[in-house]
Amino acid sequence: MSTSAGQSHQRGDGVFLRAASPAVEFVHVDGEAVVYHCDTRSLHLLNAVATTIWLMFDRPATVAETAERAGGHFGVPPESIHPDVLDLVADLARIKLLDEVTAP
Amino acid sequence: MTVLRHEDPPLLDQRKTPCLARLTARRVWQPTVAVSLGSRVVGIRANSVEAAQAVDEILADFRVPQHDPVARPNFSVELGAPIAPGRHGLNLVYRDHVVVARRREPAAVLRDLVELVHATALDQHTEQVAVRASAVVGDSGVTLVPPEWHTQLLLAQTRLAADGLEVLAPRVHVLDERTLELVRLASDKARGAHEDRRIGIRSWAVTMRSDTALTVAGAVHAAFHSVANTTARGPAPTLRSLVEVCAGVPVVGLAARPKAAHTSTTRELALTDGRGSGGKAS
Numbered sequence A: 001m002s003t004s005a006g007q008s009h010q011r012g013d014g015v016f017l018r019a020a021s022p023a024v025e026f027v028h029v030d031g032e033a034v035v036y037h038c039d040t041r042s043l044h045l046l047n048a049v050a051t052t053i054w055l056m057f058d059r060p061a062t063v064a065e066t067a068e069r070a071g072g073h074f075g076v077p078p079e080s081i082h083p084d085v086l087d088l089v090a091d092l093a094r095i096k097l098l099d100e101v102t103a104p
Numbered sequence B: 001m002t003v004l005r006h007e008d009p010p011l012l013d014q015r016k017t018p019c020l021a022r023l024t025a026r027r028v029w030q031p032t033v034a035v036s037l038g039s040r041v042v043g044i045r046a047n048s049v050e051a052a053q054a055v056d057e058i059l060a061d062f063r064v065p066q067h068d069p070v071a072r073p074n075f076s077v078e079l080g081a082p083i084a085p086g087r088h089g090l091n092l093v094y095r096d097h098v099v100v101a102r103r104r105e106p107a108a109v110l111r112d113l114v115e116l117v118h119a120t121a122l123d124q125h126t127e128q129v130a131v132r133a134s135a136v137v138g139d140s141g142v143t144l145v146p147p148e149w150h151t152q153l154l155l156a157q158t159r160l161a162a163d164g165l166e167v168l169a170p171r172v173h174v175l176d177e178r179t180l181e182l183v184r185l186a187s188d189k190a191r192g193a194h195e196d197r198r199i200g201i202r203s204w205a206v207t208m209r210s211d212t213a214l215t216v217a218g219a220v221h222a223a224f225h226s227v228a229n230t231t232a233r234g235p236a237p238t239l240r241s242l243v244e245v246c247a248g249v250p251v252v253g254l255a256a257r258p259k260a261a262h263t264s265t266t267r268e269l270a271l272t273d274g275r276g277s278g279g280k281a282s
Helices: A048-056 A063-074 A078-094 B049-058 B106-119 B147-155 B157-162 B216-226 B235-248 B259-271
Strands: A015-018 A024-029 A032-037 A042-046 A098-101 B033-037 B040-046 B075-078 B082-084 B091-095 B098-103 B129-132 B134-138 B141-145 B172-176 B181-184 B197-208 B251-255
Touching (some): A015 A078, A024 B216, A032 A048, A032 B216, A032 B235, A042 B216, A048 A063, A063 A078, A078 A098, B040 B049, B040 B106, B049 B075, B049 B106, B098 B106, B098 B147, B129 B216, B129 B235, B134 B147, B134 B259, B141 B259, B147 B157, B197 B216, B197 B235, B197 B259, B216 B235, B216 B251
Parallel strands (some): B040 B075, B197 B251
Antiparallel strands (some): A024 A032, B033 B040, B075 B091, B091 B098, B129 B172, B172 B181, B181 B197
């Protein structure tokens, strides 16, 4: 369920979930994703890092949780990747590829 | 005044005024005739009784004479337009008032007409992806270039033909992602055969901000908005089809070029080794 309130993606304390079909259709090829948002009729190309992190939101997660997971995936300390994840989540939420949801 | 009844089928839009070119009091457009493709009615008229008969014959499979009274003059066919006493000029097809096919042979322009008429229904085609592009056929297959280059390519047909390159008339083409071929749905029906003609896709150039080597995903992203039938097929099948095409065919991103460069760039793409996202066809 999406929340209508708040800009918590800018602060990083929200819980997010990847938008899914039928709102979003995508193809994943050679690590990159091409994502079409059916409501906004917008098309997005995600590079390999953005795709990896976007796909991690297949279940509700916070920015901190995802930075931890991404740090493990890329072999870097979570705190070093946290700002980038925060920026990416803000971007993905702005273009509606991530939905902010209430905590489970 | 003809009143459109609610049971009449959708008519193809008349985007601009129809052709008024070079007809005199002695040479008048014949009545518009209707053909039906998909769920849409397309109107065609010709510049003489003989030309009208030729149009009627080549589009016989698609004629819907009951809709002749409401069809709009979407296409105008001018066969053997006189350029001087006793001399006949090019054979032309106009979409509205824009020349969209020009040939020396009447049979060739009539084949173009069939393909052009078919292309008007490709936004409703659901079996394969249909893309807006200008298509140039050579010995090694078909090269797709941005559709806005089409006008210049039509003007350069003779020069391209000297290099063994043929410009297909339509600006919308069906691609078979399984075989990596362009499918010419209409041309062979015009010749009486009912098998589609297929041409291997050699390369595909799409417009980008700068000349760019594309990944497969980048090519899909760049090519998506050239698809004419996304609404009919849905975005997911469209994306999947494009992945198959872009993985198998070299796709290049090209910055916008001046008109003067459209023909030379097309010639280069069609006659020299391509480079781009795919691998199989390079």
